[in-house]
Amino acid sequence: MHSVVCIKQVPDSAQIRVHPVTNTIMRQGVPAIVNPYDLFALEEALRLRDQLGGRVTVISMGPTQAEVALRKALSLGADDAILVTDKAFAGADTLATSYALAAAIRQIGKELPVDLVFTGKQTIDGDTAQVGPGIARRMGLQLLTYVSRIVEVAPERREIVVERRAEGGVQVLQTRLPCLITMLEDSNRMRFGSLPDALRAARQEVRHWDKTAAGIEDVTKIGLKGSPTIVSKVFTPSPRAEKAEMIAIEDGSPADLAAALLGRIAARFPGVEKELAQRA
Amino acid sequence: MSEPTAPVKKKRKVVLDQRLQAYRGVWVYIEHERGRVHPVSLELLGEGRKLADTLGVELAGVVMAGVDAGAEARGYCQTAFEYGADLCYLMQSDVLGEYRNEPYTQGLTDLVNAYQPEILLLGATTLGRDLAGSVATTLNTGLTADCTELAIDPDDRSLLSTRPTFGGSLLCTIVTLNYRPQMATVRPRVMAMPESQPGRTGRIVEHGLLLAEADIVTKVLEFIADDRRDTPQLPFADIIVAGGRGLGKPENFQLIRDLAKVLGAEVGASRPVVQAGWVEADRQVGQSGKTVRPKLYIAAGISGAIQHRVGMEGADCIVAINNDPDAPIFEFAHFGIVGDVATILPALTEAFWVKLKRQASLPPQEEAA
Known part of the structure; x- marks a missing residue:
């Protein structure tokens, strides 16, 4: 089994702050991490390799700093890492990103045929969940999104059975290899990397592929030029016309505050009061 | 910078x-x-x-x-x-x-x-x-x-x-x-x-x-319907009590559950506490979790980042409890209390319990015909 796992380096969004006056993102000091959803994809690929043999290649598109994310994946046990990096990719939306990654995965396949492509469910910075489906479509792969469990892989029959989270239930799907899987969160538990892997990750080469090495055929389909969408403005939401009514009592106990709050809810929100009465 | x-x-x-x-x-x-x-x-x-x-x-x-x-x-x-x-x-x-x-x-x-x-x-x-x-x-x-x-x-x-x-x-x-x-x-x-x-x-x-x-290559072998009783119905809940990082420690999340139990409410959470593993992922309210429109939303220890706000600002009545008077949540909540969530939540649970108990003991009100 040869699995390719797509990962993305993202800012740890839990730590992003917006400057209160200038409304700009304060990036300094915000650590870059591997998109947490991608780790479920990586772990699943590593498990399949451990069970069935084969290799796990991790790939990422981004600036040269994203090499750190790939080294992290190597330290967790991935065998090879490729960074797709070129100024020509800048400004890509999800359509242009999936074009570039699909081309690069095809190049990987020329070295060693690919059985499975994995992505996370979505990223925590873009939250679009569009790149996985985009890669599958461009490569003509069957698409299995929101997979919660891989039930069975039969490499000799070129078949795979998975459980997929659907609306109102779980679909058990059978399809043919190669295919693309987007893994659901909490579908597994990421392993701790081993010491030998940590040592290997520190010195192993992370290959950098520019647009030529990545096999890009049509440069009008990458970067800003290949992106049908643009961001026309970025802003903070306007505060409500009226701010919160603050409940405060001088020297009041928590019980006094609670009682005051209940009184004010009853006075201003009869709908809530009615709802509460139904629960009495 | x-x-x-x-x-x-x-x-x-x-x-x-x-x-x-x-x-x-x-x-x-x-x-x-x-x-x-x-x-x-x-x-x-x-x-x-x-x-x-x-x-x-x-x-x-x-x-x-x-x-x-x-x-x-x-x-x-x-x-x-x-x-x-x-x-x-x-x-x-x-x-x-x-x-x-x-x-x-x-x-x-x-x-x-x-x-x-x-x-x-x-x-x-x-x-x-x-x-x-x-x-x-x-x-x-x-x-x-x-x-x-x-x-x-x-x-x-x-x-x-x-x-x-x-x-x-x-x-x-x-x-x-x-x-x-x-x-x-x-x-x-x-x-x-x-x-x-x-x-x-x-x-x-x-x-x-x-x-x-x-x-068609992909076949559906089976569909296993969810047991609705086991899954939180956050998006359609009428009352939600949600907790965030301001609770201080994972044990304090029990205070959220206590209040929710008294109110017959669903439990919600902000992204940081879900990521920290205090509560299950399907309880997350916000852009990367669920979007809700309850009648009453009580947010305790939640600062009100946009990611959370877009998931709950459709609520009719938002109550925010936070120890930081400058927390953004006070910009869009209807009621705010500045103080220690760990002491205010139990008081609120008690007050609601008494209120609901009193209402239950009253004879049912006649609806005007």
Whole structure:
């Protein structure tokens, strides 16, 4: 089994702050991490390799700093890492990103045929969940999104059975290899990397592929030029016309505050009061 | 140090190719599940109606279903009419029985190519996101996920899709350039449910799908329906008590559960405490969790980042408890208490318990006839 796992380096969004006056993102000091959803994809690929043999290649598109994310994946046990990096990719939306990654995965396949492509469910910075489906479509792969469990892989029959989270239930799907899987969160538990892997990750080469090495055929389909969408403005939401009514009592106990709050809810929100009465 | 979030761009006028100018009309994909239309599709019809009226075009629903759905599929069209659609495109085929990416992608792509809508909206469900991403790639057009606001640019008819960005720290408006249709997904409960108009009708346009089961690689072996009793029904809960990092330590999350129990409420949480493992992921409220519209939302120890705000600002009444008087949540809550959540929550639980107990002991009030 040869699995390719797509990962993305993202800012740890839990730590992003917006400057209160200038409304700009304060990036300094915000650590870059591997998109947490991608780790479920990586772990699943590593498990399949451990069970069935084969290799796990991790790939990422981004600036040269994203090499750190790939080294992290190597330290967790991935065998090879490729960074797709070129100024020509800048400004890509999800359509242009999936074009570039699909081309690069095809190049990987020329070295060693690919059985499975994995992505996370979505990223925590873009939250679009569009790149996985985009890669599958461009490569003509069957698409299995929101997979919660891989039930069975039969490499000799070129078949795979998975459980997929659907609306109102779980679909058990059978399809043919190669295919693309987007893994659901909490579908597994990421392993701790081993010491030998940590040592290997520190010195192993992370290959950098520019647009030529990545096999890009049509440069009008990458970067800003290949992106049908643009961001026309970025802003903070306007505060409500009226701010919160603050409940405060001088020297009041928590019980006094609670009682005051209940009184004010009853006075201003009869709908809530009615709802509460139904629960009495 | 800070840097601008994006270069300030001059407003870019979108000039469409002649071919793309023919694209007209607003479409809503009508998702259905076990015999009923998904609420998000009805919410989208309400929003789509406004867009269609602004543009002066028709609003269409798209219904795709198995042949065995028979009359049920026409029933979905009728529901769409009652929620604002002027017409429905109906595609029925043996291969559309259970949702699968391949036949649904081909079917929806065929419909778009045949009837050329300028806007196509889908619910951001597991089905809608799976389908939208594949269809947009096939059509080589723009798709904006998880929009919180949709509007029309009066200058050039283009769709302005607003969504949170930078992990929910800011909002951004996205436009699609010289590509059509303009596609967007919206999460359940983000848009208000429109009033239904019983008896309102429209026309049905049937369209076939040239695809046989033998052509389709992926097979559905089984569908295991969820046990509804086990899964939190956050999106449709009327009262929610939610906790965040301001609770201080994981043990304090019990205070949230205690208050929720007294109120018969669902428990919610902000992203940081879910990521820290204090509470299960399906309790998360916000851009990367669930969107809710309860009557009462009590947020304890939640600062109110945009990522959380977009998931709950549709609540009728928001109560915020936080020890930081400058927390952004006080900008949009209805009531605020500044103080230690660990002492205020138990007091609130007690007060609600007493109130509900007293109400229960009163004789039922006679409704005025």
